[in-house]
Amino acid sequence: MSPRSHCPHCMTIIPFYRNIPIISFLLQKGKCASCGKEISIQYPIVEILTGFVWVISFAYFTPLYGAMVALFSSILIALAWIDIQIMMIPLSLIVSGLILIIIGIMVGIFNWQTVFWGGLTGVLFPLAMMGLTYLFTKRQGMGWGDVQLGFILGAWLGPLRMMLTLFIAAALGLLVWTGISLFKGFDRDRPLPFAPYLAIGAVAMIFLGSYVGLIFDKFLLL
Ligand SMILES: [Zn+2]
Known part of the structure; x- marks a missing residue:
């Protein structure tokens, strides 16, 4: 604003x-x-993407949860786009996501246990990856912004779906990185913004997460 x-x-x-x-x-x-x-063509692209997310949010979910998903996804789109542009995630967007989660707890959409364990998962895994990257390469592989983003995504998704989100994000990131390396040549210093992949993974989990639940419940029954 x-x-x-x-x-x-x-x-x-x-x-x-x-x-x-x-x-x-x-x-x-x-x-x-x-x-x-x-x-820039980016403006209408982001606008179309956001509009699309709003339509499917309300088509998929009840009005209250749909509105929250639409808002949360809009935050993720903005945040992913900014990360691609300037390799930074604005704290204001993280806080906006956090406020939505707190509202979600207050209206009974989330329970605080899932939020707590999910948030912890979303923080610990990126932190561990950061630590390992530093140990082996003496570089900072991920930014603190990714850790903060991991927190709000995990809080929203819960631990299981957060782990799947991290897996999807890592796989997508690797795929894109390999693709870029093939076209533009290998460069170990090429920065890779991670927020877009986390955002894609998280939105996929928000919309398809119930299927994941079904599959995993079957596994647990076996
Ligand atoms: Zn002008």
């Missing part, structure tokens, strides 16, 4: 009627109304 939306080229503040998701981009043919410079 602050500073207000503005054109990164001419710094002109964008009035609300020119800040309508997707529509303004189309009406202005992807160009700033003041200086005529191009608006």
